[in-house]
Amino acid sequence: MINLLSRKATCNSHGQDSSYFLGWQEYEKNPYDEIKNPNGIIQMGLAENQLSFDLLESWLENNPDVAGFKRNGQSIFRELALFQDYHGLPDFKKALAEFMSQIRDNKVSFNPAKLVLAAGATSANEILMFCLAEPGDAFLLPTPYYPGFDRDLKWRTEVDIVPIHCHSKNNFRITESALEEAYQSAQKQNLRVKGVLVTNPSNPLGTTLTRNEINLLLTFITTKQIHLISDEIYSGTVFSSPDFVSVMEILTEKKYSMNTEVCNRVHIVYSLSKDLGLPGFRVGAIYSNDDVVVAAATKMSSFGLVSSQTQYLLSEMLSDKKFCKYYLSQNQKRLQQQQKMLISGLQAAEISCLKSNAGLFCWVDMSHLLGSKTFDAEIDLWKKIVYDVGLNISPGSSCHCSEPGWFRVCFANMSAATLNIAIQRLKSFVQSTTAVTRNNLTTHQSVKNSRRRSSLTKWVFRLSFDGREPDER
């Protein structure tokens, strides 16, 4: 049987055996519900923005035409049902390009003709790999990074990822030496490096790249003559300073604006899944200054176009500039509020996190709760938090973090009330763990002697599964 299928079908490169996805499965089996299942697992592993749907719903109420496939009272159902041009609905691309500008305070303008639509950022990232790299080539990615990249960038493309190691001692900032080290490491493995991919704002860190980091990256790709992909899908979630600086903004500066070669090697990935909270609609985009990339990516988008029905709805919504401005600012306020709540709750439990100004999550430091500074201990702690504490959070190892003890904790996919409950649970857990520690001679033994030991052995840790594996970031 195995020989009947392709290697891609039978290997593990889809990445779904990762703990990242396992926590999901546990959540699905026992999901928290305020009334029906108050002791269930709270989902904090899902980077979704559910704080501002009321704003979208009220927009819909005020725009009834869009609902019935109408434009100016005339039905355009037929037109939409037939529209399959991979160049995309012109009105939609225009609105999307302008929305992207709006997010960047209009410091950059985007040309709709250089925008390519794809079925989510998942598809957009894969398309860029197919366009920029051969099987066996590699891209450098700063760690920690979104676990889905292992599938999106590597699976069907056969491209490799070589990590650029970032460390907590300098707040996980990208350094010149880390870049160089990664490049050398790739060379030693006989991998040809085709580019660097960064996520800005970062998932899972929730921080925006500094101007210094962006300049470092541009210098690096100029010297090595490779590509830079900037995944900016969280750009609309920046809720406090410093301001978001897009790589496109730096390219408009004197140093680079006349350097076509470098400009042509910088590509942006965007999506409406995080900024607008619409992951189900599968709206992704690639923006590139290189016409050949735009042309090739456009053709490849045939394999995952955006539904015309959805393009139409969103072209109307995003063309409403007033609404967009209001939405973006309201949404950012709500995110900030929720983030502050989580941070202070964590602080009360003596847990610190990386100072962040964006994203839908916090990068939390629980290394002091580890039995030992190892990834095994991290997984042990993670299991406790999922099963005992009832919180699905994502262990740093699933994000390829080089230091054990860090966890990504999402806060934007739940109400304030639920967030509160999550915080209380964590607090109790930490207090009881600390109490047990104090009652023992060594920290090392506290875990072993904890009453939780018997409950731990109940759960069998399955490495692969065939259940409902949601596709998320």
Added chain:
Amino acid sequence: MDFISNNNGHLLSKMATNDGHGEKSPYFDGWKAYDSDPYHSTKNPNGIIQMGLAENELSFDLVQEWVVNNPNASICTAEGANEFKEIAIFQDYHGLPEFRKGVANFMGKVRGDRARFDPDRIVMSGGATGAHEMLTFCLADPGDAFLVPTPYYPGFDRDLRWRTGVQIVPVVCESSNNFKITKEALESAFQGAKESNIRIKGLLITNPSNPLGTVLDRDTLKTLVTFINQKNIHLICDEIYAATVFNQPDFISIAEIIEEEDQRNCNRDLIHIVYSLSKDMGFPGFRIGIVYSYNDAVTNCARKMSSFGLVSTQTQHLIGSLLSDDVFVEKFLVESAERLAKRHEKFTKGLAQVGIGSLKSNAGLFIWMDLRRLLKEPTVDAETVLWKIIIHEVKLNISPGSSFHCSEPGWFRVCFANMDDEAVKIALRRIWNFVLQSSKGVEEHAKRKCRNLQLSLSFRRRDDIVMAPHMMSPHSPIPSPLVRAT
């Protein structure tokens, strides 16, 4: 490593810069010509009429009516907005249960309830385009090949090969037996591949056929099932035109064949269906592709890969409601088939009036037109010359058989379901004028050749000229087994 800095081509992949996307094919040249001078009944009545696009535009009114009467199928209406949030955040690649149920239900109805489909095997993809690529990634490694009977849909060259690195080995079918797929042709193609050290992983058939518009008969289907079982290769059945069957014989799906008594020994792990709503319902813009595999491992793998081309949940929600409405579905299927039948008849009769024949067909959104006798010589070059004349002078974008890898020059695919009645009339008139003029020209040419005592035309050909349309009565029988009698 050093790269030539001023040549961006070296910085990009081969895939980004080669022709694997297949758009250099003449199939697309006609599109481009059309785009630069598109026919419009009032704004551009002399423009090119698009007959190269296999789209079903005959039954939108039925769907539109349903949409208006079912406001809660849309998450944007007052009636449906309460589901907006749930739908907008749902990104599970299993797809909305209602969507899968609706599609499975529809697929069964299309096959007259002679086959039943399990909603849990329904896997989404970005249109049939995405479905084919996805299946190829699941079933074959770079360098492997699929057998595909000719003539076949030009898009397969891109869908099966471009990013996958997989090859296509044609199974040549000929007009002498109405392009039937024969065991001999299959074996010949398979052996040929083996001799070239190409590993065949499967056979892809389109049933009903694009571009032929015919359905496979039971014997052929069984021959195919036997063949793939013997060779232990996959069988992919592209059934995207299943609901466009408008005349006898009935459509027989592979889903029915494998349930039959004598197929108990068929290895179901080799059977996969590709489906879509782009042709049957006329929704190419909504990008609804389906992979339905009887192989669990393939279903699981395809489901993970579907992440790269999920159907928008907004669309899933609408379609799930639409296709679960049995009253609507039954009405639509009957009405749509009737309208296709009428249009097909009008068109083929119109062509026959000027002695143009086509392959006898009972399905699809097009006919496989026979213009062999209008070729200066039976070559691809002559076909291309004729095609260019048809586009630029006759102003009809039709698709030349060579773009479908047809082994015999002179055949053209002509779509008829993507225009209104007026445009059909105009298209027929233009064809009539062209044929009458060409026949005159051919006659002149023949006379000259006679004078030069270089009569290279076959006796049969001479007959055709002598029986030039302007001399024939519209009701004369046309001397070819492939042409529909008027």
